[in-house]
Amino acid sequence: MDRxxxxxxxxxxxxxxxxxxxxxxxxxxxxxxxxGNxxxxxxxxxxxxxxxxxxxxxxxxxxxxxxxxxxxxWVGANVLPVVQTIVEEINDExxxxxxxxxxxxxxxxxxxxxxxxxxxxxxxVEGVSAIVGPTSITMSAVFDQFAENEVPIVTPTAGTTSxxxxxxxxxxxxxxxxxxxxRAIARAARDQQYNSVQDYDRMALMVGDKEVFQSxxxxxxTAFEEFGGTVxxxxxxxxxxxxxxxxxQSMMDSDPQITTLIASxxxxxxxxxxxxxxxxxxxxFATQDQTNQEFLAQNDNQVxxxxxxxxxxxxxxAQEAGRxxxxxxxxxxxxxxxxxxxxxxxxxxxxxxxxxAMKQAVADGNEVTGAAIAEAIPTVAKPxxxxxxxxxxxxxxxxxxxxxxxxGLVGPINFNEYGxxxxxxxxxxxxxGAWTEAARLPPEALQ
Amino acid sequence: xxxxSGQFLQTxxxxxxxxxxxxVGSVGLTLSYGVTRFINFAYGEFLTYGAYLAVFxxxxxxxxxxxxxxxxxxxxxxxxxxxxxxxxxxxxxxxxRGALPLLITSIGLSFILRNALSAWVGVDAQQLPVPxxxxxxxxxxxxxxxxxGVFLAALATMAAIHLLLQRTMLGKRMRATSGNxxxxxxxxIDTTRVVRQTWFISAAAGGLAGILYAALFxxxxxxxxxxxxxxxxxxxxxGGIGRPYGAMLGAFLIGLAMNFGSTYLSANYTRAYAFLILxxxxxxxxxxxxxxxF
Numbered sequence: 001m002d003r004x005x006x007x008x009x010x011x012x013x014x015x016x017x018x019x020x021x022x023x024x025x026x027x028x029x030x031x032x033x034x035x036g037n038x039x040x041x042x043x044x045x046x047x048x049x050x051x052x053x054x055x056x057x058x059x060x061x062x063x064x065x066x067x068x069x070x071x072x073x074w075v076g077a078n079v080l081p082v083v084q085t086i087v088e089e090i091n092d093e094x095x096x097x098x099x100x101x102x103x104x105x106x107x108x109x110x111x112x113x114x115x116x117x118x119x120x121x122x123x124x125v126e127g128v129s130a131i132v133g134p135t136s137i138t139m140s141a142v143f144d145q146f147a148e149n150e151v152p153i154v155t156p157t158a159g160t161t162s163x164x165x166x167x168x169x170x171x172x173x174x175x176x177x178x179x180x181x182x183r184a185i186a187r188a189a190r191d192q193q194y195n196s197v198q199d200y201d202r203m204a205l206m207v208g209d210k211e212v213f214q215s216x217x218x219x220x221x222t223a224f225e226e227f228g229g230t231v232x233x234x235x236x237x238x239x240x241x242x243x244x245x246x247x248x249q250s251m252m253d254s255d256p257q258i259t260t261l262i263a264s265x266x267x268x269x270x271x272x273x274x275x276x277x278x279x280x281x282x283x284x285f286a287t288q289d290q291t292n293q294e295f296l297a298q299n300d301n302q303v304x305x306x307x308x309x310x311x312x313x314x315x316x317x318a319q320e321a322g323r324x325x326x327x328x329x330x331x332x333x334x335x336x337x338x339x340x341x342x343x344x345x346x347x348x349x350x351x352x353x354x355x356x357a358m359k360q361a362v363a364d365g366n367e368v369t370g371a372a373i374a375e376a377i378p379t380v381a382k383p384x385x386x387x388x389x390x391x392x393x394x395x396x397x398x399x400x401x402x403x404x405x406x407x408g409l410v411g412p413i414n415f416n417e418y419g420x421x422x423x424x425x426x427x428x429x430x431x432x433g434a435w436t437e438a439a440r441l442p443p444e445a446l447q
Numbered sequence: 448x449x450x451x452s453g454q455f456l457q458t459x460x461x462x463x464x465x466x467x468x469x470x471v472g473s474v475g476l477t478l479s480y481g482v483t484r485f486i487n488f489a490y491g492e493f494l495t496y497g498a499y500l501a502v503f504x505x506x507x508x509x510x511x512x513x514x515x516x517x518x519x520x521x522x523x524x525x526x527x528x529x530x531x532x533x534x535x536x537x538x539x540x541x542x543x544r545g546a547l548p549l550l551i552t553s554i555g556l557s558f559i560l561r562n563a564l565s566a567w568v569g570v571d572a573q574q575l576p577v578p579x580x581x582x583x584x585x586x587x588x589x590x591x592x593x594x595x596g597v598f599l600a601a602l603a604t605m606a607a608i609h610l611l612l613q614r615t616m617l618g619k620r621m622r623a624t625s626g627n628x629x630x631x632x633x634x635x636i637d638t639t640r641v642v643r644q645t646w647f648i649s650a651a652a653g654g655l656a657g658i659l660y661a662a663l664f665x666x667x668x669x670x671x672x673x674x675x676x677x678x679x680x681x682x683x684x685x686g687g688i689g690r691p692y693g694a695m696l697g698a699f700l701i702g703l704a705m706n707f708g709s710t711y712l713s714a715n716y717t718r719a720y721a722f723l724i725l726x727x728x729x730x731x732x733x734x735x736x737x738x739x740x741f
Binding site for chain 2: 269
C-alpha cells in the first residue's frame with residue numbers, strides 16, 4: 001500500500017469514527033445547568049437530600065427544572081418570570097414561617113441526560129424542597145428521582161400521558177393531560193360546532209418521534225375513531241429533518257380531509273410548507289406546541305390560513321371575575337409582557353398551589369419538608385373549604401386557621417388521585433397571521 | 448412494490464436538487480483537503496455562517512437590507528475571508544505537526560465558531576427571505592423555481608471550479624501544490640499563498656452551500672452546518688477525498704440515495720443512507736469511486 005492510499009484509508013476511517021461520535025448531538029451542549037437566581041444574601045439553606053429545610057429565618061429553595069437553553073428555551077423563558085413574581089409575593093408576605101423562598105434554575109436543555117444531571121444537582125446540591133417543571137420531553141428520565149428523594153413537583157408544562165396514572169403522590173400538574181388534549185382535537189375535528197369549518201371524517205396524523213409528541217398520538221387516534229371518524233394514516237416522523245417531502249407525500253396518498261400535526265414548531269413549518277408545495281388541499285390541526293405566534297411568524301399566511309389549533313382556554317370563572325386580566329397586567333408590569341405566553345397561567349396556578357402547600361405544612365405544625373409539602377398540595381387545592389384565588393388571600397386564610405381551596409386561572413385546580421386537573425380547551429383558527437378563537441370546548445364535551 | 452414512474456422521476460429530481468447543495472459543499476471541502484491534507488471538521492460552520500450572514504445582511508443587520516442575491520454574494524465573500532482568517536490563526540501555526548493536531552484543532556474550532564454564532568444571534572430558528580412558491584409541473588414532475596435556481600447555481604459553481612482548475616494559473620498551482628507541495632515550492636510556486644487562496648475558495652464554496660441549503664430547507668438553527676457535515680463528508684469520501692470531480696459525482700449519488708431511501712424504504716433515516724454508503728465505500732473501495740488526481 002503506498003503512502004497516499006494509506007492516508008486516504010486512515011483518514012476516511014478516522015472521519016467515520018469521529019462523525020459517528022459527533023453527529024448525533026443536535027444541540028450544542030452549551031447549557032451548564034445554569035446558575036441560581038436567588039437573592040444572594042449569602043445564607044445557604046441547610047438542606048438534606050430529602051428536601052428538609054431549616055425555616056428559622058433561613059431560606060426555602062425551590063427548583064425550576066426546565067429547558068433554559070436549546071430549542072425549548074422558550075418554555076423556561078415563559079415560566080420563570082411568573083415563578084419569580086409569585087415568589088416575590090410570598091416573600092413580601094413574610095415568606096414561609098419567616099424563611100424567604102429562593103429560586104434555583106436547573107437547565108434540562110430539553111434533553112433527558114441534561115435533565116437528569118440538573119435534577120440531581122437541584123436535589124442533592126441545592127437541597128430544593130420542591131420543584132416547578134419539568135416538561136414532557138424529560139419527564140420519564142427524572143420521574144423516579146422525585147419519589148426516591150421525596151421532592152414534590154408541580155409541573156405547569158408536562159401534559160405527557162405517561163403521567164396519567166403515575167402522579168398524585170409526589171407529582172402534580174396544572175396543565176391538562178395530553179389524553180384530554182388529544183380527545184379535544186378529535187372532538188373538535190369531528191364536530192363543526194367546535195371548529196367552525198366542517199365535520200371532518202378522515203384524519204391523518206403526523207407525529208414526531210419524541211415522547212413529547214408521541215404522547216398525543218394514541219389519544220387523538222383512539223378518540224377520533226371513537227367519535228366515528230377514520231384515521232387514514234398515523235405516521236411517525238423523525239424530528240429535526242431537513243425536509244419532509246416524502247412524509248407529506250405519504251400523508252397525501254392516504255387522502256385525509258385534515259391532518260393533525262404533532263411536532264415542533266420548526267418541523268411543522270417545514271411540513272405545512274411541503275404540503276402547500278405538494279398541493280395538499282386538506283386542512284391542518286395543530287397542538288398547543290404550534291398554536292402560538294412563533295409558528296405563524298415563521299410560516300407563510302397562505303399556508304396557515306384556515307388552519308386549526310388547540311390551546312388551553314381561560315377558566316370562565318376566572319375570566320368573568322377579571323382575574324385573568326389582572327394577571328396579564330401584573331405580568332406586563334413585572335416582565336414587560338405585552339401578550340399572554342404559553343404556560344403562563346398554568347405556572348401561576350402551580351406556584352400558588354406550591355406556596356399555599358408550604359404555608360399549610362407550617363400551619364399543620366410540620367417543618368417545610370418535601371414530604372410535608374407533598375401531603376399539603378391536594379389539601380390546599382380541593383374543595384369544599386374556603387375558596388381562594390391568590391397566594392396572599394390563601395396564606396391569610398391559612399394563618400387564620402381556615403382550610404383553603406385554591407381556584408386558579410386555568411381551572412378549579414382540583415387534583416384527582418393521579419395529580420391531574422380538568423380544564424377547558426379553546427379551538428383556534430389562523431387567519432392572516434393571527435390565531436382567533438373558533439370555539440370553546442368544555443370538559444363535558446370530551447365525554 | 449410497483450414502481451410508479453412519476454414518483455420515480457420526482458425522486459430523481461429531489462435527489463438531484465439536494466445533490467447540488469451537497470456538491471457545492473463537498474467540492475469546497477475536497478479542495479481544501481487537496482492542498483492541506485487534513486480533514487477540516489470546522490467546514491460545516493462555513494455553511495452555517497453563509498446561511499446566517501445571508502439572512503442577516505438581507506434582513507437589515509449591519510445596517511444594510513440588501514436584495515438576497517447581493518446579500519448572498521457578500522456573505523460568500525465574507526465566509527471566504529473567514530476561511531482565510533481561521534487558517535492563518537489556527538492552522539498555519541501548526542501546519543507542520545501532522546494531520547492529527549490539525550484535525551483535532553478543527554473540531555475545537557467548529558465548537559468555537561458555532562457557539563460564537565449562538566452567542567451573537569441566539570439559537571432561534573432563521574429563514575432566508577425567499578418567497579414560498581407553488582411548484583411548476585412539467586411532464587408530471589414538480590419543482591419550484593427555487594429548486595431550479597439551486598440546481599443551476601450548483602452547476603455554475605461546478606463549471607467555475609472546473610475552469611479554475613483547468614484554465615487558470617491559480618488552478619494549475621493548486622493542482623501542483625496538491626500533487627507534491629515540496630516539488631511545487633522547488634518549481635517556484637508560493638505554496639503558502641496558494642494554500643490561503645484555496646482556503647478562501649473552499650470556505651466560500653461552503654458559504655454558498657449553506658445559502659443553497661437554507662433556500663431549500665428553512666428554518667434552520669446554528670447547528671445546521673455541523674449536522675449536514677456528515678452528508679458532505681459522505682459525498683467527499685465517496686468521490687475520493689481530494690478529488691473535486693469525484694466529489695461532484697459523489698454528491699449527486701448521495702443526494703439520490705438519500706431521496707430514494709426516503710421514498711422507497713423509510714423517510715425516517717434519510718441521513719443514515721448517506722452514512723451507510725460512506726461505510727460501504729470505505730470498506731470496499733476506500734480510494735473512492737473516482738481514482739486519479741485533480
